[in-house]
Amino acid sequence: xxxxxxxxxxxxxxxxxxxxxxxxxxxxxxxxxxxxxxxxxxxxxxxxxxxxxxxxxxxxxxxxxxxxxxxxxxxxxxxxxxxxxxxxxxxxxxxxxxxxxxxxxxxxxxxxxxxxxxxxxxxxxxxxxxxxxxxxxxxxxxxxxxxxxxxxxxxxxxxxxxxxxxxxxxxxxxxxxxxxxxxxxxxxxxxxxxxxxxxxxxxxxxxxxxxxxxxxxxxxxxxxxxxxxxxxxxxxxxxxxxxxxxxxxxxxxxxxxxxxxxxxxxxxxxxxxxxxxxxxxxxxxxxxxxxxxxxxxxxxxxxxxxxxxxxxxxxxxxxxxxxxxxxxxxxxxxxxxxxxxxxxxxxxxxxxxxxxxxxxxxxxxxxxxxxxxxxxxxxxxxxxxxxxxxxxxxxxxxxxxxxxxxxxxxxxxxxxxxxxxxxxxxxxxxxxxxxxxxxxxxxxxxxxxxxxxxxxxxxxxxxxxxxxxxxxxxxxxxxxxxxxxxxxxxxxxxxxxxxxxxxxxxxxxxxxxxxxxxxxxxxxxxx
Numbered sequence: 001x002x003x004x005x006x007x008x009x010x011x012x013x014x015x016x017x018x019x020x021x022x023x024x025x026x027x028x029x030x031x032x033x034x035x036x037x038x039x040x041x042x043x044x045x046x047x048x049x050x051x052x053x054x055x056x057x058x059x060x061x062x063x064x065x066x067x068x069x070x071x072x073x074x075x076x077x078x079x080x081x082x083x084x085x086x087x088x089x090x091x092x093x094x095x096x097x098x099x100x101x102x103x104x105x106x107x108x109x110x111x112x113x114x115x116x117x118x119x120x121x122x123x124x125x126x127x128x129x130x131x132x133x134x135x136x137x138x139x140x141x142x143x144x145x146x147x148x149x150x151x152x153x154x155x156x157x158x159x160x161x162x163x164x165x166x167x168x169x170x171x172x173x174x175x176x177x178x179x180x181x182x183x184x185x186x187x188x189x190x191x192x193x194x195x196x197x198x199x200x201x202x203x204x205x206x207x208x209x210x211x212x213x214x215x216x217x218x219x220x221x222x223x224x225x226x227x228x229x230x231x232x233x234x235x236x237x238x239x240x241x242x243x244x245x246x247x248x249x250x251x252x253x254x255x256x257x258x259x260x261x262x263x264x265x266x267x268x269x270x271x272x273x274x275x276x277x278x279x280x281x282x283x284x285x286x287x288x289x290x291x292x293x294x295x296x297x298x299x300x301x302x303x304x305x306x307x308x309x310x311x312x313x314x315x316x317x318x319x320x321x322x323x324x325x326x327x328x329x330x331x332x333x334x335x336x337x338x339x340x341x342x343x344x345x346x347x348x349x350x351x352x353x354x355x356x357x358x359x360x361x362x363x364x365x366x367x368x369x370x371x372x373x374x375x376x377x378x379x380x381x382x383x384x385x386x387x388x389x390x391x392x393x394x395x396x397x398x399x400x401x402x403x404x405x406x407x408x409x410x411x412x413x414x415x416x417x418x419x420x421x422x423x424x425x426x427x428x429x430x431x432x433x434x435x436x437x438x439x440x441x442x443x444x445x446x447x448x449x450x451x452x453x454x455x456x457x458x459x460x461x462x463x464x465x466x467x468x469x470x471x472x473x474x475x476x477x478x479x480x481x482x483x484x485x486x487x488x489x490x491x492x493x494x495x496x497x498x499x500x501x502x503x504x505x506x507x508x509x510x511x512x513x514x515x516x517x518x519x520x521x522x523x524x525x526x527x
Contacts, residue, residue: 002298003308004047004266006233008252010312010374012261012489013041015076015184016252017125018240021086025242026079026105027252027264028055028088032487033073034332034369035059038088040079040105041316046242046250046266046299048314051329055088055100055109058336067356068334068365071486075141076184076238078125089115089160091122093141099160115160120145126160127187127194127216134158135216137170137196139183149173149182151198153217170218171211173200181206184238187216191275196220199237204256208237210277226253226267226279229291233265236280236292241269246300251279255292259402259459259482260374261489265292266299310523312375318518318527322349327368335365342368349494349516353394353509357497359429361405369401369493372482376456376521379492382514384448385410385417395420396496396511398451400461406436406480407495408451408463417442419449421463421476436463437476448514454521455482459490492518 009016014030025046031037038055059065059073077090087101088109096119098112115136116124123139136156142148150172155165173182185198196211208226213219226236239253249269254262267280272288280290298304320328322344333341341352354366361367383396397409406423421436442449452464452473459482464475482490494513498505518527 001301002304002306003295004298004314005295005309005311006265006292007255007263007311007374008047008266008309008314009041009049009264010260010315011263011371013039013264013371014254014262014488015123016239016254016264017076017078017186018046018242018252019079019081019086020242020244021081023245026052026086027240028077028079030076030487031056031059031074031332032071033059033065033069033335035065035334035336036332037074038077038090038100039329040088042105043314045304046244046252047309049316051316052106053102053109054329055102056090056112057109060092060098060112061095062336065336066365068363070362076123078186080126080128082128087126087160089124089126089136091124091138093120093122093144095119097121097124097136097138113161115156116154116163118145120147123184125186126156127189128158129189129216132158133165134160135187136160137185137187139185139198149180149200151182151185151196151211166217168217170213170216171196171198171220171222176222182209186240188241197239197241201237202235203262204235204258206235206237208239208251208253208279212276223276224289225277226251226290226292227283229283229289231292231294233292233294236265236267239264241277244299246303248299249277250299257374257489259484259490260372261484263374266296267292268296312373312520312527313525315373315527318370318373319516321515322347322513330370331368332370333365334362334367334369337366341366347515349513350510351396351494351496351513353396353496353498353505353511355498355505357395357495359432360424360427361399361401361407361495361497362424362427364495364497366497367399367401367493367495369399369491372400372455372459372490372492373518373520373527376454377527378452378454378519378521379516380450380452380519381494381516382448382450383409384512385412385496386445386447394496394498394505394509394511397494398453398463399493399495400453400480400482400490401493402483402485402490404483406461406463408436408453408465408476410442410449411439415444417444417446419465421465423480436478436480442467448512453492
């Protein structure tokens with residue numbers, strides 16, 4: 001029997017929601033300040049996934065997100081299928097709740113429109129009821145609204161364009177013993193009852209609760225249906241219930257792994273004799289509550305063909321040979337940038353030199369990144385800064401980005417080039433980056449330099465470089481302990497930044513990167 005090993009998505013795919021349309025599953029995740037945002041993943045078996053599209057080709061309002069706004073942007077979305085369309089409802093905690101839709105999830109999505117304006121409105125999810133009425137449930141962010149631990153329900157029109165009915169708090173976590181940070185609700189209807197699946201307890205330490213009522217506005221009963229139990233999976237919660245074509249019920253949720261972000265697990269889901277769901281396998285002390293499974297038969301196993309799926313094997317592709325017209329869909333920028341910022345072809349990425357590099361790469365929108373894999377990995381590329389009319393002073397390289405960051409690459413200043421590896425531990429420009437190795441002078445007119453980073457199970461990063469394929473790799477003296485970002489895991493990134501010491505960056509200035517290869521260090525598999 002074919003099996004899978006959790007996590008099925010072993011990288012940062014925060015706050016997943018999933019819907020099935022026929023034989024196809026579509027997953028959406030939070031993307032915060034990343035552009036493009038709202039990644040839409042596709043699967044036919046719930047364990048192997050590819051990137052179908054992005055529902056947000058840029059983060060709106062576009063002008064507001066021309067600079068990186070870490071921790072803001074797109075928070076936990078929901079995805080539903082209604083009247084022949086896939087619909088994504090998503091919050092920006094500083095602006096409100098928005099809606100975008102498409103009839104082709106592999107193509108373009110509509111421009112988002114504002115459904116509910118307001119600060120602190122988060123984690124929305126709609127339900128089209130059998131009687132023609134439509135509801136939206138959402139949570140609250142205390143950082144913007146001053147309140148949290150509440151779930152609110154509002155009646156809206158079928159097209160999700162305006163409020164048409166009452167708005168009420170349907171679950172108050174302060175009235176439930178032990179509850180804190182109740183958020184991330186998903187609204188369903190089954191056998192005449194209304195169900196809200198919602199996590200509580202905090203991102204890294206919480207649990208999954210389910211609420212049941214005979215009316216959408218309650219009153220709701222509650223039960224904890226998934227917690228860590230005796231497993232190593234901390235805080236298993238916030239996700240999606242989905243039913244397979246074979247009639248099986250499954251639940252996808254995240255686990256916060258710190259530097260690796262919120263990885264996604266898949267759990268079997270059954271219904272007890274009392275009509276409540278049990279997710280995962282029953283815990284030893286309470287058979288009504290589940291704990292995560294680490295390995296399990298795949299969904300609809302009797303009709304599923306293929307090999308077992310090991311940890312990380314179901315991830316979308318990480319390696320990019322830069323043989324298409326644009327970078328692969330696994331890449332994103334730190335904010336909205338012009339379309340010509342990254343151009344690919346014939347095995348080369350031409351990355352525009354960002355004019356806003358004032359010394360802190362966290363403030364540069366043109367940093368091109370993807371999630372740091374959750375397994376020990378090796379990432380290699382090359383960089384060439386000698387492409388003619390480039391900025392007199394610049395730096396470019398391979399970066400691990402979080403609240404702190406480190407990089408290896410080439411720094412060009414006053415016509416001289418040096419190979420450097422540096423880190424920054426705080427945002428203040430009064431504190432300079434520190435060296436991880438003694439800088440190495442490069443000969444005039446040097447060609448591409450190969451760059452490499454390797455990570456271990458804990459996220460420790462070792463940088464290395466070599467002057468060409470015939471040269472030995474030279475490792476930086478000091479490793480770097482990767483650090484998570486604001487609500488996200490650490491990222492692997494490419495960057496090219498110009499300094500302002502000798503004037504503005506010339507228009508069209510760019511550097512060239514070679515193919516990026518991501519390898520699983522434990523299996524040797526190129527991902």
